[in-house]
Amino acid sequence: xxxxxxxxxxxxxxxxxxxxxxxxxxxxxxxxxxxxxxxxxxxxxxxxxxxxxxxxxxxxxxxxxxxxxxxxxxxxxxxxxxxxxxxxxxxxxxxxxxxxxxxxxxxxxxxxxxxxxxxxxxxxxxxxxxxxxxxxxxxxxxxxxxxxxxxxxxxxxxxxxxxxxxxxxxxxxxxxxxxxxxxx
Numbered sequence: 681x682x683x684x685x686x687x688x689x690x691x692x693x694x695x696x697x698x699x700x701x702x703x704x705x706x707x708x709x710x711x712x713x714x715x716x717x718x719x720x721x722x723x724x725x726x727x728x729x730x731x732x733x734x735x736x737x738x739x740x741x742x743x744x745x746x747x748x749x750x751x752x753x754x755x756x757x758x759x760x761x762x763x764x765x766x767x768x769x770x771x772x773x774x775x776x777x778x779x780x781x782x783x784x785x786x787x788x789x790x791x792x793x794x795x796x797x798x799x800x801x802x803x804x805x806x807x808x809x810x811x812x813x814x815x816x817x818x819x820x821x822x823x824x825x826x827x828x829x830x831x832x833x834x835x836x837x838x839x840x841x842x843x844x845x846x847x848x849x850x851x852x853x854x855x856x857x858x859x860x861x862x863x864x
Contacts, residue, residue, distance in 0.1 A: 683746070683858035685728050687735025688765065690839035690854040701753060701849035705839075709853055710736035714745035719858075721748060721803065723767060723777035730859075738859050746858040750781040750796075753851040754843045762787045763854040764838035766796025768804040768825075771832040778803040779856045793836040794818055801825050801834050 689711060693704025706712035710732065739745065750763035762784055769777040780799035782792055798818040805812060805821075808830045812821050825831045843850040 681861055682724050683727055683861065684724075685730050685735070685738075685859040686723070687730050687732045687857050687859070688767075688835070688837035688855070689732045689736070689857060690763070690837050691852070692839060692841045693851045694844070694848055696848055698753060698755070698849045698851070701851040702751070702853075705751075705851040705853045709855060711739065711745070711747070711855065711857055713741040714739055714743055716745055716747050716749065716855075718749055719746045721779045721781075721800075723769060723779050723856075725774050725776050727858075729767075735857060735859060739857075743860055745860060747855045748779045748781055749853060749855040750783040751851065751853045752783040752785065753849055754785065755847070755849045757843050757846050760786050760840055760842045761850060761852050762789070762792045762838070762840040763852045764789075764792040764796040764836055765854045765856045766793075766798070766800035766836045767834060767856065768797070768800035768831055769833045770804060770808060771830050775808070778807075781854070787840070789838045789840045792838045792840065796836045796838070797834045798822075801831060804831055
């Protein structure tokens with residue numbers, strides 16, 4: 681089974697119970713109706729990125745759906761939880777790309793976005809033989825990646841939220857959702 685379509689989504693949930701907070705985040709992301717199975721980081725060659733609204737419409741209640749998901753939760757008021765997924769797509773259509781994920785605390789949306797894009801692009805760059813200095817800032821390496829002509833695009837989907845109230849869980853999710861192949 682090789683997915684032909686993927687979409688990116690994110691969500692926030694809040695509830696006094698941790699599980700319901702997670703459910704709320706999945707509902708906010710539009711993917712709560714599925715049985716989610718976490719998979720690793722390969723973006724299939726030829727896979728088409730579709731808008732979230734279209735992707736959610738293609739999901740069927742109860743189906744097994746593969747996702748690369750980042751999830752973070754906290755019940756500490758004032759603590760920021762963050763989750764993000766990044767994507768790097770190669771320029772040559774028959775090569776695979778990479779999806780990365782990060783979950784943690786205290787970072788801004790921009791910091792998480794840069795981090796997950798960097799991770800995905802770096803993983804792809806190493807498989808494509810792009811030479812770079814891993815100790816340089818991502819902005820410098822991003823220019824090297826683009827100039828190589830081997831990486832066509834990167835992107836990130838990020839969700840951050842601060843916990844607000846004592847006794848309330850806050851959960852954030854960010855996900856790359858593979859549309860299941862329909863067999864007739």
